Amino acid sequence: MMLWKLALRNLFVHRLKTTVTGLIIVFGTTLAIVGNSLVDAISGGMQRSLTHSITGDLQVYSKEAKEKIAILGSMDGNMPDIGYLPDFKKVKDAILTLPNVKEVIPMGVNTAMLNPGNLLDIKLAELRAAYQSKSPARVASLKEHLLTIVKDIERSQKENEQNLLGVYGADKLFKDAPESIATALSPAFWKDFDARHEEKIEFLANKMAPLIFDDNNLFLSYLGTVPELFQQSFGQFEIASGEMIPAGARGFLFSDYIYETQVKHRVARRLDQIKKQLVKEKLTIATNKEIQDKITANVAQAAEVYNQLEPSRIQAILPKLQSLLNSQEKDIAPLLKSFLAMDDTNFLERFRFFYDEIAPYIILYRVKVGDTFAITAFTKSGYSSSVNLKVYGTYRFKSFESSPLAGSVNVMDMVSFRKLFGFMTATRRAETEELGKEMGTVDFSRDDMEAMFGQSVDVADKSHEKASSLANLAQSAFGKIDSQRRDVDTRYPRDEMENGVFLNAAIILKDPSLTDRTLQEIAKLSDAQGLGLQVADWREAAGGIGQLTTMVRGILYLFVVVIFGVATFIIMNSMLMATLERRREIGTMRAIGAQRSFLMGLFLRETFVLAFVFGAIGTLIGVAIVSVVGMKGIPAMGDVSTFFFSGDRLYLSVNPLHIALVFIAMTIVAIVSTQYPAWRAMQISPLDAMQTSE
C-alpha cells in the first residue's frame, strides 16, 4: 500500500511530466483501438465482398500449381499459372462429405481478346441486314454513311501517310490502299451497288475496313463457371441489364463495371465519369485538372461521335446543336467539338442533350446485350482458340457495384471456358472421334495429348487414342464444327457443364467462422484420397488485394509500435530524470534499509499507474469514437472503397481482443521503460543520503 501511495504521490508531484507522457499514451491507445477497429471493419467488409462475390470462403486448386492462386490477379497484375484439376465430380463429391461445406463451384479464370469490329464492319453488317429486310430507305441512308466513312478513310490515309509508310510500308493492303479508296469513291462503284451489294460489301469489308486504324480490341478477364450455380451460391450477384445465362446454355455476361468503362463509347463514358465527379464528388471542371483532361480528350475524339452519325441524323441534329451553342456553324465537326468543350455552367444541360439527341444514334456499346460475338483466347498449349458466345447481359455485385475490384471479371459458362482454355469437352471429344473415323488416321501427336490432357481416364482408352490423333486438324476445324453443329443456343446437361477439367473451385461454407478448421479438413481429405488439392482461404485466393488488409494492419501496428516506443522512451527519460532528482530520497531509503528490489517495485508501480490510467483513458476515448462512428458509419468516398466497405458505409465495432492487446502493450511499455531508471536508482548508494554533509 505504501508503495502504491508513494507511486501515486510521485506521479502527482511530477504532474507536468505525467500529463505529457499520459497524453502520448492516450493517443497511442486511442489510435490502436480505433485503427484496429477500422482495419477489422475493412477486413470484414472485404471478406464479405470477396466471399459473397467470387472467392467463396475457400478455394481449392492443384497441388502442383506453379504459382499461388490469385483470382483477382497477383500483385504484378498477371494471372498466375495454377495448373488444373482433371475431375470436378470427384473433388466435389469428396468435399461435400465434410459437414461444414455447403457448395462447391467449379471455376477457372483466364484472359481473352475480342474484336467486335470497327465502325465500317458494323455499318456493313447493318447494310446486309437492311438488304435482307428489304428496307430501301435504310439502305440509302447506310450507303450515304458508308461513303462518308470511306471519305474519312481517304482523309486519314493522306494525313498519316508518312507514319503509315514506316509501319505498314510492306503490307500489300496498304500498298493497294490508294487504288482501293479510289475505287470505293468512284461513282461507278456506287452506281450498281444495289444490284451487286454482296460483292460491294465484301470489297468494303476486305479492302476498306482494315484501313481503319483503331484500338477496337478488348482484352478481358473472364471467369468460367456454371452460371446458375454461381448465381445461387454468391448472394451479392445480380443481373444489371439483359438476362441471366439460361441454365445449361453457353453464354457470356459482362461485368457491369467493365461494360460501362471499357465497352461503352469512350466519349460517353468520359461524360459519365465527369458527371459522377461533378455531382457525387462535388468537383468542378474549372479546378480539376483530371476532369479538364477528360474534356480535352473528348474534344480531340469528337470524330468518333460524328463519324458514327448517319448523314440523315446529322442533318436532324445540326439545327438543335446550332441553337444550343448559339452558333451559325454548318459543319458538324467543329460544331460537335465546340459542344464537347463543356464547362461547369453547361455540363449537365449538354450531358442530357448528348444522351437524348446523340447517344441513341451512335454505337454506344461496342458489344450489345443480345449480340453473339467471337471471343479468342490462348489455350494452355499456346494456340489460339475462339468460340462464339451470346452476351446475355451484364451483372454486378450488390453494394459494391461501382467498385472496379470485384467487378474486374466477366462470367462465362464452363463448357466455353474449357474450350478456350484448351480442354477437351465431352461434346468435342465425340466430334473428334467422329472426324477421326471419317479420316481413318491413327497418328498420335503431342498436340493430341494436350488436347486430351484433361481427360486422364480417357487417355487410356484406345478409342480415344485414335480419336485424338486428329487434334491438329480438329483444332482448325473446331470453329467450323462449333458454328455448324453446335448452335449457341444448345443446352448442356448440368453434369456436362459442371464435370470435367477445372482450374479451381470455390467452396461456400455453412459456418464461415470455422473457415480455418474446414481448410485443414479439406487438406487432410485431399491427402487421404489423393485428390491433389491445395486449399487457400478467401484472403489468399483473392491475390494481392486479399493481402491488403494484412498490409494495412502491419502499417497500423508499425505506427502504434512507434508511438508506444516513443512513449516508452519518454517514460524512461522522465523516470530517469526523476531518479536523478530524487537521489537523496532514494539514498535515504537505502540508508534506512530499503533493498534494491523495493526500488524496482516502486518504479514499476509508478509506470504501471501511468500506463494503465492513461491507457484506460485512451481506450475509453477509442471505444467512444468507435461507438459513435460505428453507429453512423463512415461513408465510402470512392468506387474502390465500396468494395472494402462492402457497401456505401463502413460500420465499426469494438473488439475486446484489441482492448486486451492494448493492455498487454501497456504492460510491456511499463516494464521496459522502468528497467533502466530502476537500474540507475539501484546504483544509488546510501551515501547519497549524506550528500549535504561535509
Added chain:
Amino acid sequence: MGAAQAALRVLNVVNKQGDSPNVDTIELTNVVKEYRLGKVTVPALKSINLRIENGEFSVIAGPSGSGKTTLLNLIGCVDVASSGDVVVSGQNTARLSERELTNLRLHKIGFIFQSFNLIPVLNVYDNVEFPLLLMKHLSKEERHSRVQHFIDKVGLGDHAKHRPNELSGGQRQRVAIARALVTKPRIVLADEPTANLDSLTGQSIIDLMKEINASEKTTFLFSTHDDNVIRQARRVIKLRDGVIESLG
C-alpha cells in the same frame, strides 16, 4: 528474494549477534578509509581504533574535513573501510553482502541526517512508518502502535497528517528522530543533527535524544562541531585529519 527468505536472513543476523560476546557494541580496529580522486589517493581516516559500548551517548567532534561523517558512514554500514575491521552488533561489515548490510541497517541502526531527509511526498505518519514497512514481519496493529508511540514521544501527535513542507526545521528533525527510533535500533547515528536548527530548537532535539538514550538504552553517536552539543555528551571522540586526537 522472497519475504520469507529475507525474514530468515534477518533472523540469521540477529542470531549471529546473539552468539557474539560483543552484542550491540561498535568496534573499529586499524580502520583506514581512503578515497581516490583521479590518480590521487586521499586518506579520510588513518588507522582508527575505537570501541563504543552499548547505551553510550557520544559525540564525534572535529573541524570540517576531519573525517566525522566518514567515520559515521563506516559505523552506519553505508560505506566500507579500505582496510581494518568495523564490527557493528557483532558483525564484521566487510564480510557482509550488500543485502545483509541493508538488513543490518534496517534492524540495528537508526539514522538522523543533517538535512532531515524525509520523504517529501509522505506525511509525518507515513514517514515514520516507512522503515517498519520495510521490515515486513510486523502486523498493522504493531506498526500503528509503534508509530503513534514515537510520534507522541517527539511531540508531534497533532501533526501526524502533515507533510514535511508543512513543518518547521525542528519539527522535521523530530520526525527524523521518530523514524530513526521506530525500528527500535540499538544504535542511532546522527550526522550534525542540529546544524540546520537554531540553538533553542537544537537544544530541544539534544534533550530529546538524551531522554530516549536514558529510557530506551539506545546507543547515540553523533557528529558535530557545535561546542554546546559537545559539552552535553558523556563521551567526546575528537578527530583531526582522519586521526583520533582523544577518546574522551
